[in-house]
Amino acid sequence: xxxxxxxxxxxxxxxxxxxxxxxxxxxxxxxxxxxxxxxxxxxxxxxxxxxxxxxxxxxxxxxxxxxxxxxxxxxxxxxxxxxxxxxxxxxxxxxxxxxxxxxxxxxxxxxxxxxxxxxxxxxxxxxxxxxxxxxxxxxxxxxxxxxxxxxxxxxxxxxxxxxxxxxxxxxxxxxxxxxxxxxxxxxxxxxxxxxxxxxxxxxxxxxxxx
Numbered sequence: 001x002x003x004x005x006x007x008x009x010x011x012x013x014x015x016x017x018x019x020x021x022x023x024x025x026x027x028x029x030x031x032x033x034x035x036x037x038x039x040x041x042x043x044x045x046x047x048x049x050x051x052x053x054x055x056x057x058x059x060x061x062x063x064x065x066x067x068x069x070x071x072x073x074x075x076x077x078x079x080x081x082x083x084x085x086x087x088x089x090x091x092x093x094x095x096x097x098x099x100x101x102x103x104x105x106x107x108x109x110x111x112x113x114x115x116x117x118x119x120x121x122x123x124x125x126x127x128x129x130x131x132x133x134x135x136x137x138x139x140x141x142x143x144x145x146x147x148x149x150x151x152x153x154x155x156x157x158x159x160x161x162x163x164x165x166x167x168x169x170x171x172x173x174x175x176x177x178x179x180x181x182x183x184x185x186x187x188x189x190x191x192x193x194x195x196x197x198x199x200x201x202x203x204x205x206x207x208x209x210x
Contacts, residue, residue, distance in 0.1 A: 002060070002116050004067030006156070008162055009109035015162070015186050017172030024070075025184050051078035053085070053092060060120035065159045073097040077157045083127045088209050094121050096132040110134050112158065115151045 007015040017023040047054040053076040061068035064142040076085065076092035085092050096117045100110055111134070120130040145151075165172065174189055183189065 002067045002120065004111065004162065005067075005116050005158060006109045006113045008158055009107060011175070011177075011183070012165075012172035013174045014171050014183060014185055016165060017188060020166065020169060020171050023185060025188065025189050038171050046195070047099060052076070053088065060117060060124060062116075062120040064123060065116065065119060065156065066163055067116065067120065067159060068119070069117070071096050071121075072099045075115075075120065083125050093128050094118075094125060094127060096121060097135055097142070098132070099137065101137045103136055104134070104143055106155070111145050111151060112155055114145050115147050116155045116159075118147050119152065119155060129183045135199075 001019065003157055004019050007018055045055060045057070047056075055074045055076070056072065058071045058074045059068070060071055073096070075097060077095055078090050078125070079093040080091055082091035082093035084090075096114060098110065098114045098117065104110070114132050114134060118132055119143040121127070122129050129147065131144055131146050133144050135142050180189070
């Protein structure tokens with residue numbers, strides 16, 4: 001699932017628990033996020049405003065990345081450099097917009113997810129998409145994201161790493177950090193265990209003390 005990229009970028013173990021082990025619990029943050037995304041999808045599939053077409057809940061996939069998912073919003077701006085669309089005259093440039101409830105994050109998880117959406121759209125529509133936007137609900141503003149070669153390479157690298165874990169059925173070990181306390185899976189993950197030593201280290205320590 002393409003949405004797993006954000007989980008993976010935030011925490012490899014969180015992604016493994018959700019997507020490999022099918023573990024999930026809710027907290028206030030996750031429920032608020034789901035309600036926020038529901039608003040983005042809770043309208044007609046296509047809306048036309050002059051030289052702008054707005055689609056919501058658009059399903060996308062990529063054979064190259066081996067991923068599929070749903071875009072919150074994909075805008076099509078009338079442009080000579082765009083693509084043709086059935087039932088609409090002229091050419092239209094795709095522009096993905098991902099909705100996020102809070103504020104911009106310190107890491108690039110949101111940018112990676114949005115870039116993956118653009119790469120899926122490019123593969124499906126045979127076009128180039130240079131940029132998109134992240135809309136943050138807390139400040140009600142858009143942040144433009146340029147889909148640079150470096151960001152695209154990170155998406156591809158991360159996709160390969162995810163597929164490797166998936167094929168092995170391997171859930172990465174926990175790496176405790178500040179964000180653990182806000183994670184809805186904290187009680188399942190038990191991040192404090194990541195600070196414990198290995199069984200071999202425990203045995204060696206006790207043998208040396210004996």
